[in-house]
């Protein structure tokens with residue numbers, strides 16, 4: 357069934373995507389017209405629509421939205437933000453969004469297509485009058501060679517053209533070798549070698565292939581992909597064009613989360629300019645190579661960051677995770693070979709092709725190479741977005757880059773809601789790379805750092821993570837769908853109703869989720885919960901019975 361929908365969706369028009377039409381279809385296009393156009397049942401369109409927060413009528417009718425992400429929660433700013441928004445717009449007009457990527461100063465909210473944070477909440481009059489924009493945040497490279505942040509490597513449309521010409525003049529296998537030599541591993545979480553992924557896809561025989569940029573950065577605490585899309589747009593787009601050229605694809609998609617409207621606008625502006633300059637479209641720079649790409653706007657579903665759910669989403673299916681294999685490089689979008697890469701992975705390609713694979717490979721520990729963006733939240737004295745060498749000592753990151761903390765911190769959740777919660781004394785012994793984090797039983801993920809202050813209840817944080825998963829579960833497997841809800845209920849009853857929960861039952865629940873979930877949402881949640889149970893045992897003890 358889902359295979360048929362994929363094929364029908366791909367047949368019609370791969371440039372706009374069925375999902376793009378469902379999400380932004382004017383009210384003049386009814387669900388049955390859309391279904392008819394794609395030769396599908398109307399229930400398919402209904403079922404897709406009902407999956408997404410942003411497509412819910414009640415959600416759409418709000419005027420302002422309060423961020424409910426982990427960093428804002430830990431900072432304790434959001435009750436006040438919510439009250440001020442309700443006072444201004446009326447309680448019925450204020451909704452919620454999960455992480456707006458403003459974790460460096462918190463107090464985040466969304467109003468009419470723009471995000472705000474920090475002191476912005478006290479400037480509502482000016483915001484409504486269109487006379488206020490958020491101030492810039494700190495961004496800096498701490499690497500001797502900056503691949504991602506500094507502009508001297510790659511910044512202008514002229515640089516884009518020059519580097520593309522250089523690529524066209526080289527043998528494709530030489531370019532793939534450069535990428536493999538760089539040791540670049542996917543920055544979306546799994547750390548799969550990018551050069552190998554492109555080579556697999558290149559080797560496939562198919563009538564069409566696709567390049568997909570995974571810009572769904574749903575991890576609360578991370579804003580590195582947002583930074584790249586807004587400030588280094590051309591690097592990301594170059595990576596996609598280069599990928600298209602090397603694997604033999606004519607079409608790319610950037611799946612950008614709807615919570616990042618500024619990223620969507622910046623990307624669309626750059627795409628228009630590239631088309632105007634003839635750097636996208638047919639016969640680019642007289643090479644005979646044709647490639648274009650479009651933005652697909654996410655509609656508020658975290659699971660769309662998982663690559664098979666993302667593909668399902670673009671196709672206009674419910675964003676449920678699919679079993680792998682087949683992997684997307686063999687059977688991806690519209691059942692055609694597809695490279696799905698994270699924003700940061702793609703952005704790194706431009707600098708690798710410009711500076712050479714060896715320059716990238718020399719940085720790091722040999723297995724985690726190059727530089728990595730890190731997102732530091734508002735509990736650091738120097739919050740912001742920084743580029744560091746892979747394998748940089750965490751002490752250096754905490755003290756020299758972050759400048760220490762402005763509050764007593766007990767642990768930090770690194771790498772999103774499924775990442776480990778690392779007590780500060782342990783974190784200080786690690787280095788920032790895939791290996792050290794894995795060996796320690798944690799995850800590097802997007803290298804986002806959400807600080808949990810001593811004053812914030814570990815039990816509340818565990819409840820927040822269960823609630824997040826319950827809300828974002830795609831629902832395909834019951835250990836995740838039901839387990840996350842049960843976990844939230846157990847902790848809710850313990851906190852609010854003085855009802856102790858069974859330690860054994862909690863561990864059973866976590867084991868079941870870990871063993872029985874298809875993807876890393878249900879399967880990954882037990883890690884931070886177990887970390888909390890272990891490292892903050894004294895906070896759980898009064899609420900648990902043996």
Ligand SMILES: Cc1cc2nc3c(=O)[nH]c(=O)nc-3n(C[C@H](O)[C@H](O)[C@H](O)COP(=O)(O)O)c2cc1C
Nearest residue numbers: 542543544570572573574661662663697698701876
């Ligand atoms: C629950 C879940 C959420 C994910 N969210 C993201 C995401 O927001 N961005 C991302 O690039 N990868 C995310 N991933 C990983 C993708 O499935 C995929 O591995 C990645 O996009 C591949 O790109 P890379 O090789 O460049 O890392 C997620 C995976 C899971 C299981």
Ligand code: SF4
Nearest residue numbers: 830832833836875878
């Ligand atoms: S673990 Fe959760 S999100 Fe992942 S496939 Fe199962 S139900 Fe869906």
